[in-house]
Amino acid sequence: MSVRAVLFDIDGTLVDSNFLHVDAWSKALQDVDRGVPSWRVQRAIGADSEKLLQLLLGDVPDEVKDRAKQLNSSNYAELIPRLDVLPGAREIVSELSTRGLRVVLATSAPPEELEALLEVLDLDEHLHAVTSADDVETAKPEPDIIETALQRAGVDAADAIMVGDAVWDVIAAKRAGVRTVCVLSGGTGRQELLDAGAIAVFDDTADLLEHLDEVLG
Amino acid sequence: MSVRAVLFDIDGTLVDSNFLHVDAWSKALQDVDRGVPSWRVQRAIGADSEKLLQLLLGDVPDEVKDRAKQLNSSNYAELIPRLDVLPGAREIVSELSTRGLRVVLATSAPPEELEALLEVLDLDEHLHAVTSADDVETAKPEPDIIETALQRAGVDAADAIMVGDAVWDVIAAKRAGVRTVCVLSGGTGRQELLDAGAIAVFDDTADLLEHLDEVLG
Numbered sequence: 001m002s003v004r005a006v007l008f009d010i011d012g013t014l015v016d017s018n019f020l021h022v023d024a025w026s027k028a029l030q031d032v033d034r035g036v037p038s039w040r041v042q043r044a045i046g047a048d049s050e051k052l053l054q055l056l057l058g059d060v061p062d063e064v065k066d067r068a069k070q071l072n073s074s075n076y077a078e079l080i081p082r083l084d085v086l087p088g089a090r091e092i093v094s095e096l097s098t099r100g101l102r103v104v105l106a107t108s109a110p111p112e113e114l115e116a117l118l119e120v121l122d123l124d125e126h127l128h129a130v131t132s133a134d135d136v137e138t139a140k141p142e143p144d145i146i147e148t149a150l151q152r153a154g155v156d157a158a159d160a161i162m163v164g165d166a167v168w169d170v171i172a173a174k175r176a177g178v179r180t181v182c183v184l185s186g187g188t189g190r191q192e193l194l195d196a197g198a199i200a201v202f203d204d205t206a207d208l209l210e211h212l213d214e215v216l217g
Numbered sequence: 218m219s220v221r222a223v224l225f226d227i228d229g230t231l232v233d234s235n236f237l238h239v240d241a242w243s244k245a246l247q248d249v250d251r252g253v254p255s256w257r258v259q260r261a262i263g264a265d266s267e268k269l270l271q272l273l274l275g276d277v278p279d280e281v282k283d284r285a286k287q288l289n290s291s292n293y294a295e296l297i298p299r300l301d302v303l304p305g306a307r308e309i310v311s312e313l314s315t316r317g318l319r320v321v322l323a324t325s326a327p328p329e330e331l332e333a334l335l336e337v338l339d340l341d342e343h344l345h346a347v348t349s350a351d352d353v354e355t356a357k358p359e360p361d362i363i364e365t366a367l368q369r370a371g372v373d374a375a376d377a378i379m380v381g382d383a384v385w386d387v388i389a390a391k392r393a394g395v396r397t398v399c400v401l402s403g404g405t406g407r408q409e410l411l412d413a414g415a416i417a418v419f420d421d422t423a424d425l426l427e428h429l430d431e432v433l434g
Contacts, residue, residue, distance in 0.1 A: 039401060
């Protein structure tokens with residue numbers, strides 16, 4: 001096993017944003033009179049917004065979905081000042097880059113969200129590439145974003161690992177043939193991540209950094 | 218096994234409030250310059266506020282703790298209009314009361330929060346008793362609130378079950394000799410609840426209601 005590239009999810013993995021996403025979506029769904037219990041919203045975070053709405057609301061008119069998406073975006077925009085980097089996030093990316101591995105951020109966040117996330121991370125010089133919603137038609141759990149990230153890294157699936165925090169990260173990476181190491185910092189429980197197929201689970205990227213040699217092999 | 222009383226936690230079990238508590242505490246901790254990753258805040262929710270601050274901040278000056286508690290209370294007060302009852306919550310309490318079981322709400326929420334929770338639940342005629350922060354010196358994971366709830370129910374620990382959503386509910390009930398059935402609606406994962414000692418885990422109280430005969434024996 002020779003890992004040459006590490007693909008990182010951002011939300012909940014490098015930046016503490018998942019609970020802000022839960023809040024923004026929960027409020028948006030309440031405001032279109034389709035309130036959903038928050039724990040179910042939490043479990044849907046990390047999936048494409050179309051998939052998230054399908055999971056949470058089932059078949060509803062497009063007007064309702066569009067309105068919910070708009071409200072979610074404006075709710076989330078208000079929460080952006082509260083974004084913070086997660087422990088170990090900067091350190092692990094800089095360590096991997098120093099070791100000569102290619103770090104690709106594999107997210108399908110829309111451009112305006114991505115800009116805020118990258119500003120919080122402040123890691124530009126260590127990043128080989130960054131994907132965004134503009135790169136693919138469909139986001140996680142479809143494998144497209146992972147395949148794009150692999151292309152940018154210029155490596156085969158077998159030579160990369162994904163680091164993520166959501167069941168959707170694991171599923172998307174698996175479909176692209178990439179193994180996933182997970183962190184608990186997104187709020188998903190250890191067993192749920194192992195059940196999805198994560199090869200290992202750490203508290204956060206600080207914890208992963210301490211076990212990096214074991215993971216990279 | 219003859220269950221004569223059912224003790225319910227409210228936050229995250231009957232009312233969808235845990236994620237609002239995460240938001241209120243996270244913001245309060247950021248505002249006293251002691252930001253903590255949200256997933257760790259989530260795992261501390263359900264514990265007494267003193268215990269929660271000890272878990273999240275360790276030893277910090279009393280002024281910092283007091284300020285954080287004040288900010289949390291005012292943040293949460295603003296979120297109260299978003300409180301909603303969880304699926305099955307009203308139905309299960311009314312079913313148990315109709316069957317002649319004593320339902321006691323075993324919470325250590327402060328009086329002003331409790332009032333809002335009871336209003337959202339709208340279940341007064343089905344409740345045998347309700348505890349609050351005023352009844353005990355120390356809240357979960359200490360067993361005091363569970364012991365008070367048992368006294369109000371007038372039954373022995375062996376004749377009651379606890380229904381809760383947090384590891385703290387399970388620990389507090391176990392210390393009082395009461396078995397706990399858990400729900401996932403508070404956001405804690407199934408395995409974490411089983412590891413703490415839950416005798417069974419259901420999605421929410423609607424799911425528990427469907428399996429009530431198995432649980433009551």
